[in-house]
Amino acid sequence: MTSLRVGACLSLTGPYARFGVQAAVGLDAWRRLDGGAEVLLEDDGGDRARVPAALRTLAGRCDLLLGPYSTGLTRTAVAVIGESAGLLWNHGGAGDDVQAAAPGHVVSVLTPASRYAEPFLHVLAHRDAPRPLCIVTGVGSFARQVGAGARFRAGELGIEVLEEPHGREWDLLCAGSFEEDVAAVTRARGEERPPRMICAVAAGVREFGDVVAAPEGVHGVAQWFPGRAAAVDLGPTEADLLDACAALTGGTPDYPGVQAAAAAALAVHCARAGGGVDRETLWAVAAALDCATLFGRFRIDPVTGLQTGHDTVLVRWTADGLGR
Template identity: 30%
Template sequence: MRALAPLISVLLLAVACTGSDRDDGFDGTVRLGAALSETGGFAAEGEDSRQGYDTWVRWVNEEYGGIRIGDARYRAEIVYYDDESNPDRAAELVQQLIDDDDVDFLLGPYSSGLTRAASAVAEANGVIMVEGNGAADTLFDRGFRNLFLVATIATDYTRSGIEALAAQGAQTAIIVHEDTPFATSVAGGARHHLEANDVEVLALEAYPEGVADVSDLVARLGEFDPDVFVGGGHYNDAVLFLRSAQELGIRTDAMLITVGPSNPQLVDDLGVSVNGVLGPTQWEPAMAYEGSYFGSAADYADYYESLWGERPVYQAASSTAAALALHLAIEAAGSLEFDDVREALQELDVETFYGPIRFDDRGVNVAKPMGTVQVQDGQIVVVAPTAAATGELVYPAR
C-alpha cells in the first residue's frame, strides 16, 4: 500500500485543485514532491505543513490560474509520502520522489533533523528543495547550492523575545534544550542574545531527543530560580515542560519556549497554565505583512481558514511561503531547468503575506525578522518586536 500513497495524493490534489474535469486549459503540470510526517513525533507539525503546501496548490490552480512559464500555464501538483518522523525514511522517500515519481522540484519536511537528511539526498541529485521548517544553522554550513529557507534562521528565534525581556529588567536565565540540530542552534543563539543583553546564563543543559519526562529538568528551575526559562524543542516538548512545571508548582518570571505558544492547540491542551508563556513565531495573522500574492497576512489567514476550518499556525504559513517562493522563481526563470530556477531564487526579492523574502549565498532568507508572542488570557498576542507588536509584554508573568 505504501507505493500507492503518492499516486493517491496526486489524484486527490488534482481533483481538489482543478475540479472534476482534467481538461481545464492548463498546458502541463509542474510536479513537486515532499516527504512529510503524518505519523510519529512530528505528526502535528507535519499536518500543519501539508495544509500549508496544499493551500498554495489550491490558490495557484484555482485563484491565480496556474504557474506561468512564458505564455503557458501549468497546473501544480504535489506528491506526498509519510516520512514517519524518521530521518532515514525521509532520505529514502526523497530519493523515491526523484527516481520513481519524477518530481520537478522538492519542498521540505518538518524539522531540521528531517530536513538535513532529505536535503542531502536532494543536493546529491542536484534537485532544488525550498523549505520553511528546517531552520538549524548547521543546515546551511554545508555549502549546498540547492537548499533554500524562507524562514528566519534558528539562532535568531529568541532574539526579539530576549531583547524585550531584558528591557523589562530580566537579569538571569537558564536554557534547557532538546539535543537536536534545531534546538541546539536555538539554544546557542539564545545564549548569545542573553549575554549580549547583559542577562546572566546560569545553566545550559541538553536532554535526549524523544524523552517522555522532563520533571527532573523542570525541578532544577526551583534550584536556580532564574528570571527567564528558555526551552528549546518542538510542540511535544512545550507540553512536557508546561505540564511538569504546573505539577511541580514551579513558575519563573518568564518562560520562553521555542515551539508551542504560537499554536492555539497548546491552550486547548493545557488551559490557563499557558497564560504568560512566550514563544517565537515566524509569522502571525496580525502582522503587517502584505504582498501581491495572497494579499495581507490577515487575507492569507482568512483564505486558509476557508479551506481547513481553522486559523493557520506559522508552520503552515512557512510552508505556503516556501511553495510560493519556488513558484515565483519558476516564473521569473521562465523555465523548469534547475540552473535557471536556482539563479532566480538567488535573485528573488519580494514582499509577501509572510514577510520579505531575500536569500543570501547560503540559501537563507535574511530579510525577515522573527516575532515573539505571549499567551494572554488564552489569546496569542504579538509582543515583539515593537514594529510588529499588537499588545504589551506582561512581565513578570508569575
C-alpha cells in the same frame, strides 16, 4: 510555462504529524489560490530512513521539491539533494547547519535556529531591571542551536544566563521538541519559586493551549502569526490564504502551514520568472530576491542559501488564547 508539479515530503503520520498535516493543508490552500500548479505529497512518517525514498519518488514526478518538517528530517533531505542535480525548498528545517549544508541546492524560508529567541531576549533586555535567564534545551540539534544562539545574543544584550536560578528571581526560555517544551514549562511552573517570565518554542502553536493547563502569560516563538503581513510582492495575501485554509478546515493555521505555502509560492515564482526548473535557474532567481510574502520578508545569503531576511514573532497566551 505549463502547470507546475510541486512535490512535498511531509510527516502525515508519526511524531511530527501535527506539523506535517498543517503543512499539507497550507499547500492545498495555496494550490487552490495559485490555479496553475499541482501538489503531490509523500508521507515520511517522521522517520529519517523514509526520507530518501520519498524524495526520490517525488523528484521523478515533480518539477519543484519541498522538504520535510523538522531540522532532523531536513538534514537527511539535504544530504540526498546535495548529491543530486536538484534544489530543495526548505520550509521545515530551521537549523543553521542544515540551511547552509548544501550551497546552491537548498533555499530556506525560515529564520535560522540561532536567531529564534531574539524577540524574547529584546523584551527582557529592555526592562528596567533584567533578571537572570535560564535556558533549557531539548536533546535535538535544533534545540541546541536555539540555545547556543540565545546564550550568545543574551551576552551581547547584557542578560545574565544561569544554569540554575538558585533561589533568585529568574526568567525561563525553553527550546526543544513540542513534548520537551511542554514538560519543561509544566515542571518550572510547579517550582517553589517559579520563573517570572516564560518563553517556549512550543508555545507558538495553538495546540500548546490544549495540553498545558492555564497557559496565560506564557510567551511563544513563531515563524509567523496572523496580522503580521502587510503588502506582498509575490504569492497570495495573508487574508486570501487564511480564507482558503478556513474553507478547508474551519480554522486558522499555525505557522507550519503558512511557511509551506510561502515556500511553494516562492518556488513557482522562481520557476516562472526564470523560465525553467533546473537548479541553476531556480537558484539564480531566488538568490536575487529581496521581497515580501504572506510569511514575511524573504532574502537568502546568495552563497549558502541561509535565510537572512525573515524574523520570528513573539506571541503570548492570554485568557482569549494566543495573541501578539
